Amino acid sequence: MNPSTTKQKAPKWFIALAVFLLVWNLMGVLAFINQISMGTEEVALLPEDQQALYANYPTWALIAFAMAVGGGFLGSLLLLLKNKWAKTLFILSLVGIVVQMTHSLFIAKATEVYGPGAAIMPVMVLVIGVFCIYIAQRAIQKKWIA
Incomplete structure (x- = not known):
């Protein structure tokens, strides 16, 4: 077995993360x-601006949303299973996040409807998306995943 490709035991904090x-x-x-899944009845209950x-x-924004959450979920699952393809899925997820947030914040101007607090969650999602790529890359470098 080649020592350069041998997996190392991941620390407990990595599994918890x-x-x-x-x-x-x-x-x-x-x-x-x-x-x-929101039907017309549920949408009709929302305020007019929403x-x-x-x-x-x-x-296209809905597809980006699907990419963001699907890539993130599958990437996290692969990270837990110690598979290096997690990083690729996290990158796909980040692309989806950027496209979806661009639509939400700059095209649809959701902050005009929900207020400035509506930018907090997108920023948090973006930061966590970048962190996912970082942690997957670090795990690959430390040989915790292969």
Whole structure:
């Protein structure tokens, strides 16, 4: 066996972090499912300005949302399974995050509807998305995943 490709035992904090990231990204998947499953009755209960956001949500932004949460969830699962493809999926997720947040913050101007606090979650999602790539790269370098 080649020593340069031998996996090293991952520290316990790494496993705990991978579980946290899996749960975090599962919440994103649930938010996506909630958004795509909202019927006209539920949308009609929203304030008018929020209804307009839903009515004008383009397909490309929805695809970006799916990429963001799907890539993040699968990347976290692969990180937990100690598979190096986690990094690739995290990169895909980050692309989705950037596209979706660009739409939300700059095109749809969601902060005009939800207020300036609406920017907090997108920034947090972006930071965690970048962190996921960092931790996957570090795990590859430390040979915790292969």
